[in-house]
Amino acid sequence: MSQAGAVVIGAGPSGAATALVLSRAGHHVTVLDRAHFPRDKACGEGLMPSGVAVLRRLGLLDAVLATGTPRIRGVSYTHGDGTPTAYAPFPMPIDGGEGWGLGVRRTVFDTILIEALRREPRLTLREGVRASGVLRGASGRITGVSTEEGPVWAKAVIAADGLHSPMRAAAGWAVATSGEGRYGMAGHWKLDVRALDRIAVSFGDREEWYQCPVGSDLLLVSTLAGRARIGVTARNYQAAARAAVPALRGAELVGGTLAAGQFRQRARTVAADGMFLVGDAAGYGDPTTGEGIGIGLLLGQRLGGHVAALLSGEVDRKSAEVRYRRDHAEIWRNPSRVTALALMMARHPRLSRRAVARAVDRPHALGALLGINCGYWGFGKLTPRDWLSLCGF
Ligand SMILES: Cc1cc2nc3c(=O)[nH]c(=O)nc-3n(C[C@H](O)[C@H](O)[C@H](O)COP(=O)(O)OP(=O)(O)OC[C@H]3O[C@@H](n4cnc5c(N)ncnc54)[C@H](O)[C@@H]3O)c2cc1C
Structure with missing residues (x-):
């Protein structure tokens, strides 16, 4: 049917960010989404400050703020039975920028991203088109996707198709998850x-x-x-x-x-054979610490850069894949650990009750953890005393 420099499946935050970067770098991009926008989506709708920074870099922050989207200054934790409430404001990013997040109604937020896509002269947005499988060349390389309207061929295939990523499954990269979830x-x-x-x-x-x-x-x-x-x-x-x-x-x-x-999804790889997974499609842990949209935007921005370099011949396919795999692992490393800590608290009410009580007097440790989740610094920021307080001692 058509040939693009890149085809992006999914026009949520991660697909939109990737497509914008590619198109603005001068490449022809086709974006397919099975939905018609505005479409709603189950979400906690909290965008972390690190995600706000990506919006600013993409030139979309003013448009989001103009909708009356509220600023979020921090996070509080309590228990339903009325134990004390611990609060920590988001720390200021070390390189400057916004020390606040946003409460983003997805129908509003995703529509702003879609409108930005529509303004791109080299970008074709096709709503209501479902990708149903990946197409491979004789060498096994993924060269496009099939849709009910015919094939879309591309030099790079980007799957931004969400938590259950049909493209991840079609490529055979989904890893079975076990347990209740x-x-x-x-x-x-x-x-x-x-x-x-x-x-x-x-x-x-x-x-x-x-x-x-x-x-x-x-x-x-x-x-x-x-x-x-x-x-x-x-x-x-x-x-x-x-x-x-x-x-x-x-x-x-x-x-x-x-x-x-169920949230826990794993991918065998996030980049190989000419296909790249971004956002939830690349694997997911749990929404408890609320960084999915922000990390999707950030990954989209990085991936857009790597695929742009590939399409303009600055790097070969294997190098682009290796670079993106490295970025993905680096960006998720610490947030995954913060998520594991939060899940432990959720599973053990006695522990979380003690930790909340300690954090009331010692909000610094909680604030440092929010900064780790935003990617501002690593776990080295936490002192042994911070650890004791976070663990409820
Ligand atoms: C209950 C809940 C609470 C959450 N809370 C937060 C929070 O507070 N903060 C936060 O940052 N994140 C939160 N998340 C996570 C967040 O919603 C996701 O991380 C984020 O939406 C991922 O964006 P994405 O672009 O990767 O995928 P999505 O936003 O899921 O977009 C994927 C797109 O792909 C399209 N698509 C799928 N299959 C196909 C196909 N075959 N062909 C064409 N198109 C296709 C879909 O229509 C969709 O538009 C929460 C999630 C849940 C479920």
């Missing part, structure tokens, strides 16, 4: 949240609840839990949310609920 649900509530400038996390009975303001009168309330527990919540999300988040009493649930999972 974790799932999430989200809903939007109409209430005045102008005074709320933080993500509020509350540990409950085998579940966590997250609040994030995404407009002056819109609060996103999401929950994460194991399969059995989320099944119970799904039967009556409204009542469960009202019980877990007292501020919702009297508030109205707007629209339906959205669900997703």
